[in-house]
Amino acid sequence: MSDGTQVSQDEKEIHMKHGESGGPEPLTFTHNGEPATINLERFQQQPQAEPLTFTHNGQPATIDLERFKPQPQAEQPAPVEVKRPVAPKPLTFTHNGEPATINLERFQQQPQAEPLTFTHNGQPATVDLERFTRQPKKEIHMKHGEIGAPRNTGDVGVAPVPEVGSVKIVILNGSRQIDQVVPGVGQNGAAGWQTQKVLGENGLPQGIYQLSSANDASKKVHPQQFGGQVLHVDKQNVYQFGPSDGKGKSTVVKHNRKIFDQALDGKEPVVGQCYEVSYARGVGKVKGELSQEEGAKLQNRKVNKI
Incomplete structure (x- = not known):
């Protein structure tokens, strides 16, 4: 050493002993102007490396070897697979001889x-x-x-x-x-x-609406007028909404289909359409179509009570 400082035999062994291949890189530094090496492999297998103590220029010195230990890599969490909902296939069927489809997506839970x-x-x-x-x-x-x-x-x-x-x-x-x-x-x-x-x-x-409980408008001898929507049409009768029953529920009246055939030139009455139908001594006559507002006003007249 250039400054004449005495180095112990143990210290020299530490300085000069090289690690085996595959271990951690040796710690190299300059000591009193001369290159020196510390083999860190001897500390690798210990669960916790003890600090390295030695004498430097006549003073006690310590090197913390813990910081040179290889740190375990944190495990990366596995990617989470996001399952996206699959829309159900439409329900297809034949209705009245024609293809029809029902969209089932709106019924999903x-x-x-x-x-x-x-x-x-x-x-x-x-x-x-x-x-x-x-x-x-x-x-x-x-x-x-x-x-x-x-x-x-x-x-x-x-x-x-x-x-x-x-x-x-x-x-x-x-x-x-x-x-x-x-x-x-x-x-x-x-x-x-x-x-x-x-x-x-x-x-x-x-x-x-039970059609069997519909009131036959032709059975009443008193004058009557109806302006409700047509509920149903079959070969014999036309079923129409009548006035309220007083409990907030509409009644249903039925008319002979022939009076509609005469007024509409054989065309079938439209379900949902309001028609003005009047009776005198049990004989009915269809006067024409009405808007829903006009039909509601006609239905609310006292003469409609059946």
């Missing part, structure tokens, strides 16, 4: 609603919003409009089954469903309701 929490009279309270997002299974079934599906007593909107051939009109979920009592489709082979057609609602109010 909605995400669960979080409860609404608030304070009521100084106490915490919760409202379960999930009950407002649920749809009855029968309503969803009716939306799909399975033509020919038998409907029995106990189903939604189904009262005790009337006689065979009876018809009812179900206006729900944007559709007009025509049901008829058919032999052998009910429980235990009895007569039951069966859907015959599913059509557009044509602006008709929602409800379930």
Whole structure:
């Protein structure tokens, strides 16, 4: 050494001993103007390296070897695969001999609603919003409009089954469903309701209307006038909404189809259209079409009570 400082034998061994291949790089530095090396491999296998102490220029010195240990690499989290919802395929079927399609995407299950929490009279309270997002299974079934599906007593909107051939009109979920009592489709082979057609609602109010309970307008001898929408048309009769029953529900009246054929030159009455129909001594006459506003005014007259 150029300054004549004495270096111990152990220190020289530390300085001059090189690491084996594959281990950490030796620590090189200059000591008293001369290159020196410390083999760090001997400290690699220890769980925690002890500080290296030695004497430098007659003073105690320490090298913290912990910082030279290889640091474990943090494991990278596996990428999370995001599953995107797949829209259901449209339901295709044949209706009245023509291809038809129902978009099922709007019937997909909605995400669960979080409860609404608030304070009521100084106490915490919760409202379960999930009950407002649920749809009855029968309503969803009716939306799909399975033509020919038998409907029995106990189903939604189904009262005790009337006689065979009876018809009812179900206006729900944007559709007009025509049901008829058919032999052998009910429980235990009895007569039951069966859907015959599913059509557009044509602006008709929602409800379930039994045509068998419609009032025959020709049976009244007093003057009558009607201006409601046509609910249904068959070969013999035209069914029209009559005045309110006093309980907020519209009545249904039926007219002989012939009076419409005469007034409309054989054209079929339009379901959903308002018509003015008047009676005198049981004889009916169709005067023409009305707007819904005009029909409502005519229906509200006292002469309409039946």
